[in-house]
Amino acid sequence: MKKIILFIFLAVTVVLSSCKEKESDSFKFLTDPVWVAETLLANGVDASGPGGLLSQFVGDAKFEKDGTGYFGSYTGEWRFSNNETKLVITTSSLPLPITADIIELTSTSLKLSTLFLNPQNPTGPAIDIQMTFKRK
Numbered sequence: 257m258k259k260i261i262l263f264i265f266l267a268v269t270v271v272l273s274s275c276k277e278k279e280s281d282s283f284k285f286l287t288d289p290v291w292v293a294e295t296l297l298a299n300g301v302d303a304s305g306p307g308g309l310l311s312q313f314v315g316d317a318k319f320e321k322d323g324t325g326y327f328g329s330y331t332g333e334w335r336f337s338n339n340e341t342k343l344v345i346t347t348s349s350l351p352l353p354i355t356a357d358i359i360e361l362t363s364t365s366l367k368l369s370t371l372f373l374n375p376q377n378p379t380g381p382a383i384d385i386q387m388t389f390k391r392k
Contacts, residue, residue, distance in 0.1 A: 282336065286366070295387070314328050344356075372385050
């Protein structure tokens with residue numbers, strides 16, 4: 257009887273451990289390090305200085321495994337979309353989520369690109385945003 261109970265316990269342990277969802281490389285690359293902003297460009301021009309469109313993204317970014325994180329001076333939530341080719345960042349500090357194309361994601365480099373409506377001219381052309389981060 258003891259052998260049967262031990263066998264059942266071992267079988268359940270093996271089944272439960274094999275059911276754990278495997279993290280993708282992209283998930284590991286994004287969540288393992290703390291990232292630091294390297295370049296923050298709007299239409300090809302540095303927008304990270306005081307009063308710049310992207311000044312609030314200056315500093316560190318950390319994408320936690322639970323889908324929360326901080327991104328410069330913002331805190332909020334993140335998720336992948338479109339088969340891990342896009343990164344969606346939602347924060348109560350911005351009126352809409354930011355959806356960025358992942359141009360590059362490795363263990364040492366994160367490059368994002370998105371279009372953003374110009375807050376001074378919402379009916380005009382969108383602003384081309386390019387953000388690069390390196391592992392801290």
